[in-house]
Amino acid sequence: MFETRLTAERIRKHEASGAWTGRTLFESVAGHATRTPAARAVYDASGSYSYEDIVRLSTRVAHGLRELGVRSQDVVAVQLPNWREFVPTFLGIERIGAVVNPLATILRERELRQMLQVGRARVLVVPANFRGWPHAERAVQLLRDLPDLKHIVVVGGTRMSGTVWWDELLELGSRWERDKISPRGGTEICELAFTSGTTGQPKGVLHSHNSAVCAVRSTVRRQGFDSHDVFHVASPVGHNAGYFYGVRLALEAGGRLVMQDFWDADLMVELVRSHRVTYSLGSPTHLFDMLGSQSATREALSSLRVYICSGADLPRHLARSALDVIPQALCRVFGMTEIGHATSTDNESPRDKLIETDGNPQPEMSIRIVAEDDRVLPAGIEGHVxxxxxxxxxxxxxxxxxxxxxxxxxxxxxxDLGRVDADGYLCLTGRIKDVIIRGAEKLPVREIEEVLGEHPRIVEVALIPVTDSRLGERAVACVRLRDGGALGLGDVTSFLADRRVTTQFWPERVVVMDSFPKTPAGKIQKPLLRQLVEGDDNRGE
Structure with missing residues (x-):
């Protein structure tokens, strides 16, 4: 089904180095369950699972999905909040050789339909409702439009016509609970993750068991995690940050996972304090909010020994503030859905590296900086990463x-653009890609521009980022109008709402322009446009 770059040469290379072992995450989980079956593995606001519970429930999920017709390498999309049911669900999917497709709960019909269609998902797992949105009700409507999609599995709520309740899935699976499931692993694809880019359509990133296990296990080793650690995840499990470096990381280490299903800085601090959390992760926005919480004292956060900050640029002033409150915990990384956390810092990294850099390469990864002609550049020179x-x-x-x-x-x-310093630490300096990162959420710039281009009054549109102290960036829609005059933000957001565009992707400001700065070839010069917009902002202060 999948065309990949997993050549025999690449497989031999990584197996020979010991990086790829052919093992799956479930084998680690099963090992933890054998050694300490009653140990609490996952907590959320509604309860907890032990490692023994996870093995039992994931077995039922696996057999239940088989009863629904899911087969090896079929895609099962999971659009769940940070709830404990996510854990046995994705492990059950992996156990039968199917492919889990984590999806963010913020996605609405337009983006969700597109991703399900591109991924040819056979099953979609959703909450009945979450934060006021009727996920199950809207998901059922997609069955009519997507011929590959056969079943909607609903977590929470009550039975709904046209869906399979999660408890019903477990009941289906319990009939075959004693039947053995063939081992999976190695080069089989286990995850499909969509990532926004500049092409207008989300790119579907494929990870094998080998790459997924290796990426997480490397962090376990470098940060010294084990079964005594308590892992907190508020980053959505529908993103690879929360999925790989929240859920999978905790299960690989055999520790306890504390799941927070909506972002609230005060709640995060309380969870750290009450559970004696040793590890958490988030974007610079999460870090900004946490440090701004009145309860975020050194004492309340004293159990934290690693806090990974990723997803967007970390301003130096924010890094310094973090080091004042969690001096031993701040961890800088550079990562992408495609490559995991390729670089990191650790407890031996000097303070200046924590403030100035994005870490040095993990042992299994290499980085080079090149010029436009792919010539490798020396330390200190900016180029392509x-x-x-x-x-x-x-x-x-x-x-x-x-x-x-x-x-x-x-x-x-x-x-990305960057340079490597004399000690081998990466310093990111900019992005080549046309992308806006708002609070670690990547906005699909080209798609939003294409939708806005359908507005009857808009002749030309460019979506650009402007700097924001909390979110890192906010989106501004610069527009040229057909008949002059004005166009308000409310007009734009109503238009996007009518087309079911995810709310978090909407621009937060509209600037009407007479003309755009362009290259001789007619391409809008977005860096110059951004300077013009931010310059006007500064002059207005």
Missing amino acids: HVRGAFMFAGYLQGPELTDEYFTGDWFHTG
Whole structure:
């Protein structure tokens, strides 16, 4: 089904180095359950599971999905909040050789339909309702439009016509609970993750068991995690940050996972204090909010020994503030859905590296900085950031035609600009890609521009980022109108709402312009446009 870059040469190379072992995450979980079956593995606001519970429930999920017709390498999409049911659900999917497709709960019909269609998902797992949105009700409507989608599994709520309740799935699976499930692993694809880019359509990132296990196990080793650690995750499990470096990380280490299903800084601090959390992660926005909480004292956060900050640029002033409150915990990383956390800092990294850099490479990964002609540049010189190594994804779902655009040999083009200092630490300096990162959420710029381009009054539109002290960036829609005059933010958001565009992707400001700065070829010069907009902001202060 999937065309990948998993050549025999690449497999032999990583197996020979010991990076790829062919093991699955479930084998680690089963090992923990054998040694300490009653140990609490997962907590959320409604209860907890032991490691023994996870093995039993994931077995039932696996057999239940088989009863629904799911087979090896079929895609099962999971759009759940940070609830404990997510854990046995994704493990059950993996156990039968199917492919889990984590999806963010913020996605609405337009983006959700597109991702389910591209991924050809056979089953969609959703909450009945979450934060006021009727996920199950809206999901049922998709069955009519997507011929590959056969079943909607609903977590929570009550039975709804046209769906399979999660408890019913477990009941289906319990009939076959004693039947053995064939071992999976190695080069089989286990995850499909969609990531926003500049192409207008989300790219489907494929990870094998080998790359997924290796990426997480590397962090376990470098940060010294074990079964005594308590892992907190508020980053959504529908994103790879929360899924890989929240859920999978905790289960690999055999620790306890504390899941927070909506972001609230005061609640996060209380969970750290009450559970004696040793590890958490978040974007600079999460870190900003946490440090701004009145309860975020050194004493309340004293159990934290690792806090990974990723997803967007971390301002130096914010890094310094974090080091004042969690001096031993701040961990800088550079990562992408395609490559995991390729770089990191640790407890031996000097303070200046924690403030100034994005870490140095994990042992299984390599980084180089190259010029436009792919000439490798020396330390201290800015260029294009290329990465290779054992965490590398297997390819894009869309196939080699898209995947190969991002590679030179086995070097992946990240789309970032940066330099490596004399000590081997990476310093990111900018992005080549046209993307806006709002609070670690990547906005699909081209898609939003295409939707806004359908507005009857808009002749031309460019979505640009402007700097924001809390979220890192906010989106501004610069527009040229057909008949002059004005166009308000309310007009734009109503238009996007009518087209069911996810609310978090909406611009937060509209700037009407007479003309755009352009290249001789007619391409809008977005960096110059951003300077103009931010310059006007500064003059207005």
